[in-house]
Amino acid sequence: MRIPCPYCGVRGVDEFSYLGDATLVRPDASVPNAEAAFADYVYLRDNPAGRHRELWQHAVGCQSWLVVTRDTRTHAIEQVEAARDIAAARASGAE
Amino acid sequence: MSTDRYSIFSVLREALRGHTGWKPAWREPEPKAAYDIVIVGGGGHGLATAHYLAKVHGLTNIAVVEKGWIGGGNVGRNTTIVRSNYLLPGNAPFYEHSMKLWEELEQDLNYNAMVSQRGVVNLFHSDGQRDAYARRGNAMRLHGIDSELLDVPELKRILPMLDYDNARFPVKGALRQKRGGTVRHDAVAWGYARAADGRGVDIIQNCEVTGFRIEAGRVVGLETSRGFIGAKKVGLACAGNSSRVAGMAGLRLPIESHVLQAFVSEGIKPFIDTVCTFGAGHFYISQSDKGGLVFGGDIDGYNSYASRGNLPTIEDVAEGGMALMPAIGRVKLLRHWGGIMDMSMDGSPIIDRTPIEGLYLNAGWCYGGFKATPASGWSFAHLIATDTPHETATAYRLDRFATGRVIDEKGVGAQPNLH
Known part of the structure; x- marks a missing residue:
């Protein structure tokens, strides 16, 4: 498996470290049921067989955090985006 | 006359008559319209569950549905190691129970599983x-x-x-x-399948679950690739695909x-x-x-x-x-x-009821499922038959993540940067 890093080009998977599901959103700690929301956030996963958006870091390269869209059945990579772009879009309300 | 029981005498008798008397080790029945209990997943754990439900609890109106073939999943994909060298109180008695069941497995199943206590x-x-x-x-x-x-x-x-x-x-x-x-490992699957079948359990291969029928919060049956199968109780033992199958019942699991x-x-x-x-x-x-x-x-x-x-x-x-x-x-x-x-998420398994009445979950075995096969089947059968957890498996609760009672035997779960 090779991941096309937007900054470094196509690199072997051993240069990257994996964090998991990129679609999880940290809950608001001030809401009444925050404890349950945090338990879900920390422990529960969709774990799909198929399209999965996930966080990788190019740890032995440029150290950028990436959001990789990958098929968990075939390991085929559909899209790689910089996590900071997605975070910025989320912060501005675009996503 | 066919050969039902395996022994040195049956081997000699069959050798003398050209091995014409051996029968298939289990039947290939068509699914009935309904069963008391349906186990989803014909791997080691599912077959062991069916075997102990029949043997220990006397329940035989049971089907095991398997999407592939017996022995084709993780039970044939592990490295065959059995051990009970666990540290924590929630784990040690469970895995030692498994070890003791391994030691008597071949006599129990009348099947040569090549149990080798080599250390x-x-x-x-x-x-x-x-x-x-x-x-x-x-x-x-x-x-x-x-x-x-x-x-x-x-x-x-x-x-x-x-x-x-x-x-x-x-x-x-x-x-x-x-x-x-x-x-x-595959002899374990075959041995449990043969023993369960011998007690009347229907083992239905090439039968993939495609959905659950749930009425008023209670499971009433399964949609499968071979039609609807009614069930009073359903046990999920499909590790590897637990999230997918439980997802069909609307559950989200602490599993990757x-x-x-x-x-x-x-x-x-x-x-x-x-x-x-x-x-x-x-x-x-x-x-x-x-x-x-x-x-x-x-x-x-x-x-x-x-x-x-x-x-x-x-x-x-x-x-x-x-x-x-x-x-x-x-x-x-x-x-x-x-x-x-x-x-x-904590590296330990789950054997528990689910929020859906009549639906039971056996999942989260990480890379340690094979050694647990007999005790997993024993405990899951106990849970399904009696609606109470077996005394060696009380720690394997589904809600332990939310309540903070995780079992951190190794201190790692799915999180790969902790391995």
Whole structure:
């Protein structure tokens, strides 16, 4: 498996470290049921067989955090985006 | 006359009449319209559950539905190791129960599963690790489990081929459980299938669950690729795919599916007669009765349902092997494969009821499911039959993550950067 890093080009998977599901959103700690929301956030996963958006870091390269869209059945990579772009879009309300 | 019971006499009798009297080990029934209990997943755990439901609890109106064929899933994709060298109170009695069931398995099933108590040796490389293993060994003894701490001269008698003076991980000794060992994994599936079938359980292969029928919060049956099957109770034992199947019932689990690779070399003369784990180097090894070296390492470390891994992990495992026993360097790899693991978030399994009435969950076995097969089946059968958890499996609750009662045997779960 090779991941096309937007900054470094196509690199072997051993240069990257994996964090998991990129679609999880940290809950608001001030809401009444925050404890349950945090338990879900920390422990529960969709774990799909198929399209999965996930966080990788190019740890032995440029150290950028990436959001990789990958098929968990075939390991085929559909899209790689910089996590900071997605975070910025989320912060501005675009996503 | 057909041969129902396997023995030395049945083998001799069949040898004299050209092996014409053997019957298929289990029937291939059409699914009935409804059963009292349907087990989803015809792997080791599902078949063991059906066997103990029939044998211990006297329930026989049971079907096991399997999307593939018996022995085609993770029960045939592991490295066949059995052991009960666990530290924590929630785990040790459960795995020791499993170990005791392994010891009587072949007589119970009337099936040769090649149970071989050749010992499991965990190496340590520093004073700190020695202390940790001494603690583990003492915890095991307090639970009535055999354990012994070996120093280097004792270890050299068992494993003379190790590189004891490795610069990074010099071998300083080991913790051994002599009663641990290996069991032929597909014979376990076949043996449980045959025994369950003999007590009237329907084993339905090529039958994939496509949905659940749930009425007023209670499960009433399953939609499958072979039609609707009614059920008063449904037990899920489909580790690797637990999230997918439970998702059809609207459940979201504390599980990620990861791929774990394993390897077999070409057959060689007797080389290693125990199971040896080199945790520091992500490598463990044993030798099969055919002579192949059976070895593996860590999960690849990313979500996968692909049943195959990638080359960096193969290199990592091979490097671990070469660091520990340079003598295997010229041995050729015969085959390698990947299995899909239910990586639970604390590294421990789940055997529990679900929020849906009549739906029970057996999942989250990480890379330790095979050794647990008999106790998992026993405990899951107990839960399904009596609606109370078995005394050795009370810690494996589904809600333990939300309530903070996680079982951190290794201190890691699915999170790959902690491995």
